Amino acid sequence: MPLGYQCQDCSYQGRKFKQGRCPACGSARIASKDDTEEEQKRGPLGLIVCIVLWAYLAFEIGKRLLL
Numbered sequence: 001m002p003l004g005y006q007c008q009d010c011s012y013q014g015r016k017f018k019q020g021r022c023p024a025c026g027s028a029r030i031a032s033k034d035d036t037e038e039e040q041k042r043g044p045l046g047l048i049v050c051i052v053l054w055a056y057l058a059f060e061i062g063k064r065l066l067l
């Protein structure tokens, strides 16, 4: 289950922070946990997909130049 948001100052975690402030310490520095976790998962995979696509493109261009 996604945790939602986390306070950057006291690391309090909750699904919803009222008025964008931490209910524990009142800090406005709230980070969305879902986004950071998803970015970390997507990062390397997106890079691999990009490399594969470029390798395929280079392969196709090379094939046409040789034939």
Ligand SMILES: [Zn+2]
Binding pocket: 007, 008, 009, 010, 011, 012, 022, 023, 024, 025, 026, 027
């Ligand atoms: Zn806090």
